[in-house]
Amino acid sequence: MRRRLLLVSMSLVGVLLVALAAPLVNAYAADRTQALFVQRLTDVTRFAVLAEDVIEDGGAGALAADLERYADVYGGTVMVTDAGRDVVAASDTGAVLDSPEVSAAVTDALSGSGSVPPGTVWPWEDKPFVIAAPVGRDAQVLGAVVMVSPTGSVRDSVGRWLLFLVAAGLVTLVATAAGLVSPLVGWVIRPVHDLDRAARRLARGDLASRVPSDTGPPELRDLARSFNEMADNVQTSQRQQRDLIADAAHQLGNPLTALQLRVENLGSPPYEAAACDKVLEETDRLNRIVESLLDLSQVGARDVVTTCVDVPARVRSRCDMWAPMFTELNVDVPARADACAGEDIVDVALDALLDNAAKFAAGSPVDVTVDRDGSGYVRLSVRDHGPGLDPDDVGKVGARFFRGRRHQNIAGTGLGLAIVRARVVEIGGEFTVVPASGGGVRVEVRLPPFSPGSRGTSAPLPDADPVGT
Incomplete structure (x- = not known):
């Protein structure tokens, strides 16, 4: 994948460089072509002025010598013809008007027209300029001067410029690949490779496999965090x-x-x-x-749909059912306190807590209170006045099958509080057991506050073991 991304990235950079260099090369070639054409056209016009007297009076020797010296310096062929298309003077004694391009240029000049600028010269085109100008006095056309000029100087100049741009483009391409594209591709690909290796290790049973979530693009960082959360949940x-x-x-x-x-x-x-x-x-x-x-x-095996629960109303209802089991059951709840929880969470929690109070603190008063804490959570508290727990057992309450060392001979499965704790944590609440001052145990269940936007939502699965194993 890294090679493919590098290839695609470098192809795009190459296309960009070509797009930037092509106008420069074209402008330079057009400028050099135009400069050569103007220079040669100026020379042809000068020869046309010198040829006026030669065509009318004869004596073409001096003009022929000038044409020959010019051809020796600049190359090519220069010819002067009269109105009948006969060659009067030429840089080469064997020059004839046998080329279609030359013949067409002479025809245009004898009709009084000049040569039009040629197309742009490129290094791979070996085509000379054919430039013609009329020779005349006043409105009469006496003949024509035609020049066949090589374009080697332009082709060499454009070729050198093209090679320079190609070399500069290659250097830029290599520098971009080494300094920008390769690190950028590595920055993008490295998290993907880490995820692939971690997924393979996870598939082989290495549940401790995790990936760094602080490198790469934000989208891959989010994916890494999601993968780690998934691995945590699986583990x-x-x-x-x-x-x-x-x-x-x-x-x-x-x-x-x-x-x-x-x-x-x-x-x-x-x-x-x-x-x-x-x-x-x-x-x-x-x-x-x-x-x-x-x-x-069933805890954690399904999404829990939460809704608005009137905690005091549910507490009053369940306490009415449990009241005959106690000599004194004190209930202190507000008129209303809504929590975001499952519909039966209060019933399940109170049934387990009151059942424990009836078994482990038989005959003692039991206090049930509902209020809100400083963070807005609804707090349900059940406190008994029984013998309490051994200090070493307090932190273990809520673990599966846990029985306090003082209550080993009392009937029960040891799963009641484990179920309550798991159910509470599952909806984002908290389960706390603390020794009460003056004896006994106080169990607190904190439920998230209800807001209109929380109705019908699915609570996320807990990230840690919800039953205290």
Whole structure:
């Protein structure tokens, strides 16, 4: 591709140089041709004046000698004819009017007409000038002077000028290629080659392959950044899949082992009824894990259509449903606070957060608040007054299958907050867990503010692992 671009670029530069040089060469050749024609026409006119007396009175010897000396100096042939087309004097004693061009020029001169300027002389044309002038006194035409002049001096001069321009053009072409075209083509092609190599490495499984995004034209820089973002998403997606499979295999192993033991005891009386209950319990646990994994697997697999969500209205509705589960559920929300989110994001988040509060902080008050932070985001906060988390566990909340060391014996899959976190990050929000002053845990979900132009948009996929693996 580099060679093709260089060839095309140099061809365009060459055409430009030819377009600039052609008028110069043509003007120079025309000027030299005109100068030679005027000079020779002046000489022919002078000979015509000298030939007046010769044609009338005779004695052409002196005129013939002048014509011969002129021919020796400038070359060519000069002839003087009378009105009957007979040669009176000539630079060459053997000169005759046998050439069609010479004969036509004499005819024009005897009719009283002069020679017209010839066409431009070029180095590859070996054609002499034929110039004729009438010889006359008063209104009477006595004869004609005709000159056949070589054009070698003009052709040599134009040829040298043409060679100079060609050499200068080649030097300019080489200098342009080395100093401008080649660096410019390299500047354009280098990002393309980097993208090609990175794409090949990515296709071979090197997910860490990236390309520089600070070189080349702006369009290629944008393409490089898009490629890097795509590679980041592919790498993140593969890591999530790998981690999910590993976590799922680990978490499903315990219920399957317990289920196998229960099944083996089904046939050992008198434990049949109790064993069946345990089998059903383990089966329910497996179903919950599988359903949670299915929910988690949908995050990032599709575009999320966001809309205007009245967060306080959704919070009041869900809290009414969960109120019987708590001894004290305090709800503090404004009249309205619109967020740009999926229609069910508030329901999913509150269900998981309130379920965790009911299990891990049973009997303690739970506070649910909605407000706006300094950046305009809608902040949904759920705070319990239970035993809280171990300090080392706070940063791990929201990871798949994570269970705090104080809550290992409480039923659950460990995927609820992971799903909430992934769903929130997916729409451009934030998920935060902090220890609350006075005991307990506060979980905050920040949702992007709604604006009229954001309705019905598709949220981009997150650039990083949304579930904290």
